Structures are given as C-alpha cells and as structure tokens.
Amino acid sequence: MPNQLVSHHHHTLGKSVYSGFDILDRNKFDKYIKERNAVPIKYNDIVDLITDGKIIGMVEGFSEVGPRALGNRSFISDPRNKEMKDILNSRVKFREWFRPFAPVVLTEDKEEWFNMDFESPFMLHTVPCRKPQEIPSAVHIDNTSRVQTLTRDHNPIFYDLISKFKDITGVPVVLNTSLNVKGEPIVETPEDAMKLFDESDVDILVINDMMYFKN
Numbered sequence: 001m002p003n004q005l006v007s008h009h010h011h012t013l014g015k016s017v018y019s020g021f022d023i024l025d026r027n028k029f030d031k032y033i034k035e036r037n038a039v040p041i042k043y044n045d046i047v048d049l050i051t052d053g054k055i056i057g058m059v060e061g062f063s064e065v066g067p068r069a070l071g072n073r074s075f076i077s078d079p080r081n082k083e084m085k086d087i088l089n090s091r092v093k094f095r096e097w098f099r100p101f102a103p104v105v106l107t108e109d110k111e112e113w114f115n116m117d118f119e120s121p122f123m124l125h126t127v128p129c130r131k132p133q134e135i136p137s138a139v140h141i142d143n144t145s146r147v148q149t150l151t152r153d154h155n156p157i158f159y160d161l162i163s164k165f166k167d168i169t170g171v172p173v174v175l176n177t178s179l180n181v182k183g184e185p186i187v188e189t190p191e192d193a194m195k196l197f198d199e200s201d202v203d204i205l206v207i208n209d210m211m212y213f214k215n
Contacts, residue, residue: 069178071158079138103138
C-alpha cells in the first residue's frame with residue numbers, strides 16, 4: 001500500500017518530550033571548552049561533516065523522556081548514504097545488521113517523504129516511506145520507517161540543523177539513533193558525553209552551542 005496515506009490519532013506535543021536531566025548550565029563545560037579547544041556551533045560546518053560521512057554526537061539541554069532519542073541525546077548522520085547503517089554499527093552502535101535506524105523529518109515535509117498525515121514527535125509510529133531510494137539507511141527492508149517529526153518550537157537547534165541540511169542537500173531528513181554504545185545507557189551528564197566521545201569512534205561532539213573535536 002505504498003500510496004495509501006496513513007492516519008493515526010495523536011496527542012499534542014508538550015514539554016514532556018525533553019524533561020529529563022538538564023545540561024544547559026554552560027559553567028559545567030568550562031573546563032572541557034578550554035581543554036578541547038571547542039568552537040561555537042556552525043550549522044554549515046556540521047552539515048558538511050554529515051555529508052562527508054561523519055557521525056555527530058548531539059547533546060542539548062534536557063534529555064528526552066521515553067523510549068527514543070529525539071535529538072538531545074543522539075548520534076546523527078546522513079540517511080542518503082546507503083552504507084551509513086553499516087558504518088554506524090561498525091563504529092559506534094554494534095547492533096545486529098537487520099535492526100533499522102530511524103529518520104527525523106521536518107514536520108512540514110513529512111507527507112512528501114512518508115505516508116502520514118499526523119505528527120510523530122516521540123518516534124513511535126512506523127509508516128511507509130515515499131522515497132526509500134533517497135534515504136536508504138533510514139528505511140527497513142520493507143521500505144517503512146519509524147519516523148520522528150520535528151518542529152522548530154519543539155527543538156530549535158535540531159530543527160535549524162536539519163533545515164540547513166535540507167538547504168544544502170534537498171533532503172529534510174537526518175538519521176537519528178540514541179547516543180550510547182552497545183551495553184551502555186544513553187548519555188545524560190557532561191561526564192557521560194565526554195567519556196563516550198573519548199571511548200567511541202564518533203567524529204564530532206556537539207554540546208549545546210559548542211562543537212568538540214578529538215584531541
């Protein structure tokens with residue numbers, strides 16, 4: 001049923017999506033900013049890295065509540081790269097080959113890219129993808145995806161990043177998976193984030209408004 005529009009009753013998104021542990025306090029990162037020569041976030045630079053096949057760790061503000069990472073504790077990468085699922089698994093996630101990763105789409109573009117007429121801010125609904133050939137790493141073997149829809153009100157930094165990715169590539173979708181490695185919980189604290197950054201093969205770490213690089 002590739003051309004059938006999927007509908008689903010849904011609830012209005014409230015602040016409950018991002019109401020976990022808070023790392024907004026810039027003072028917590030002063031030592032890391034100095035030690036790592038961190039630089040202010042630049043969306044063009046991050047998009048260039050994503051399109052170059054790099055894996056980006058995103059840590060923003062309050063952590064998510066619920067079963068999915070929704071951009072504040074996430075690895076993000078390029079869904080257009082058909083090898084990206086294997087790259088993520090071999091470098092940071094170490095999951096079974098058949099387990100798919102999920103796409104995040106700008107809400108206003110959801111119906112062009114997925115058969116859905118509802119928002120899915122918690123990434124809980126699986127729907128057919130209209131353009132699986134364009135985002136091969138974000139679809140399952142049956143060309144469905146477990147989609148997160150995103151508005152700027154819900155997450156301005158993540159939204160602006162995907163918007164810039166869309167401006168440059170024409171694709172309003174990025175690949176999103178939880179910021180943890182196999183057997184470890186999702187990152188919560190600044191210390192968690194730096195430990196994962198040092199011990200995993202992630203390329204760049206973004207924390208709030210700063211970008212961190214490997215020493």
